[in-house]
Amino acid sequence: MEKQLLDVAIIGGGPAGLNAALVLGRARKNVAVIDESRPRNAVTHEAHGFLTRDGISPSEFRRIAKEEIGAYPSVSFVADTAVSVVGTDGHFQIATAQGKTFGSKKLLFAVGMKDRPLNIPGLAEVYGKSAFVCPYCDGWELRDEPLVIINKGAEVMHFAPLISGWTNRFTICTNGPAELTDAQREELRRHRVPVFESPIRSIDSNDGIVRHVVLEDGTTIPCMGLFFKPELVTGSDLPRAIGCQITDSGTVVVDEFGETNVPGVYSAGDAASRMHQSIAAASMGAFAAAAINNKLNMEAWKRNG
Numbered sequence: 001m002e003k004q005l006l007d008v009a010i011i012g013g014g015p016a017g018l019n020a021a022l023v024l025g026r027a028r029k030n031v032a033v034i035d036e037s038r039p040r041n042a043v044t045h046e047a048h049g050f051l052t053r054d055g056i057s058p059s060e061f062r063r064i065a066k067e068e069i070g071a072y073p074s075v076s077f078v079a080d081t082a083v084s085v086v087g088t089d090g091h092f093q094i095a096t097a098q099g100k101t102f103g104s105k106k107l108l109f110a111v112g113m114k115d116r117p118l119n120i121p122g123l124a125e126v127y128g129k130s131a132f133v134c135p136y137c138d139g140w141e142l143r144d145e146p147l148v149i150i151n152k153g154a155e156v157m158h159f160a161p162l163i164s165g166w167t168n169r170f171t172i173c174t175n176g177p178a179e180l181t182d183a184q185r186e187e188l189r190r191h192r193v194p195v196f197e198s199p200i201r202s203i204d205s206n207d208g209i210v211r212h213v214v215l216e217d218g219t220t221i222p223c224m225g226l227f228f229k230p231e232l233v234t235g236s237d238l239p240r241a242i243g244c245q246i247t248d249s250g251t252v253v254v255d256e257f258g259e260t261n262v263p264g265v266y267s268a269g270d271a272a273s274r275m276h277q278s279i280a281a282a283s284m285g286a287f288a289a290a291a292i293n294n295k296l297n298m299e300a301w302k303r304n305g
Helices: 015-026 056-069 154-163 182-191 278-302
Strands: 006-011 031-035 075-079 083-090 091-096 101-109 113-115 147-148 170-173 199-206 209-215 219-220 227-228 232-233 266-268
Touching: 006 091, 006 232, 006 278, 015 056, 015 075, 031 101, 031 227, 147 154, 154 182, 170 182, 170 232, 199 227, 209 227, 266 278
Parallel strands: 006 031, 006 101, 031 075, 101 266, 147 170, 147 227
Antiparallel strands: 083 091, 091 101, 113 232, 199 209, 209 219
16 A cells, blocks of 8 residues: 655755755645765865854754754655656655655755766865865865865866955966966966966875875975865756756756756755855755745645635
């Protein structure tokens, strides 16, 4: 016999999924949060920029969130991995790696993003300790320090002015051809920003703190931290499998309320945005949850009218 049909299945238990669960729990909706507990920010010691939680560890953030959501009995947590999703608006079926199945009226993908393997020797040892991807999250801790920025092309011309708000002591390593125009090179030269195109041989560190970036041509660049552009993929293939439109950068296309092109399917957080901050993800989760709740209430109103 089929189990009770959930109102919402949330796939992913990061800030977006958790905040959505909180909003939906308070709205008295039956919700299951299916999460494999392998967050991208597990390498990070502290999360920043989240009001009242600045500097909290990601694991502690999740613990507190689940404790608070526990006050709403219609929300349950499933420690598992969703492996398939089929169905249509009003009755989706989710299967998990442990052989569980769930039926749900609506779906919310809060699957985040995942890093591709790091191909620079030494980068994995410093990632989350002194090498980061977002200055809004970690720039304060590296303010006024000598840094290396690993990036290239047009994105360098966005990142260089951005990081200059935290430090003017930075060097750009493009790890190969810089892909810069003459005008862009001249702009960096005017701002006295060194640019090195030699591939990176290794990153030397001590207890997770960067000391030098060593290039293949023998150049050694001393620094106290790094910012780099990660290579990311969507945290799950399920949005694509059910027909969600995906951008070239791998994010799920959503409207202002988090709804995808597939009726009844929503997405929030890093999976649906390039603004990879916990507070932004949580905000998107709240928006999507409110939209889902409104849709469920309107459908029930029409059925019972």
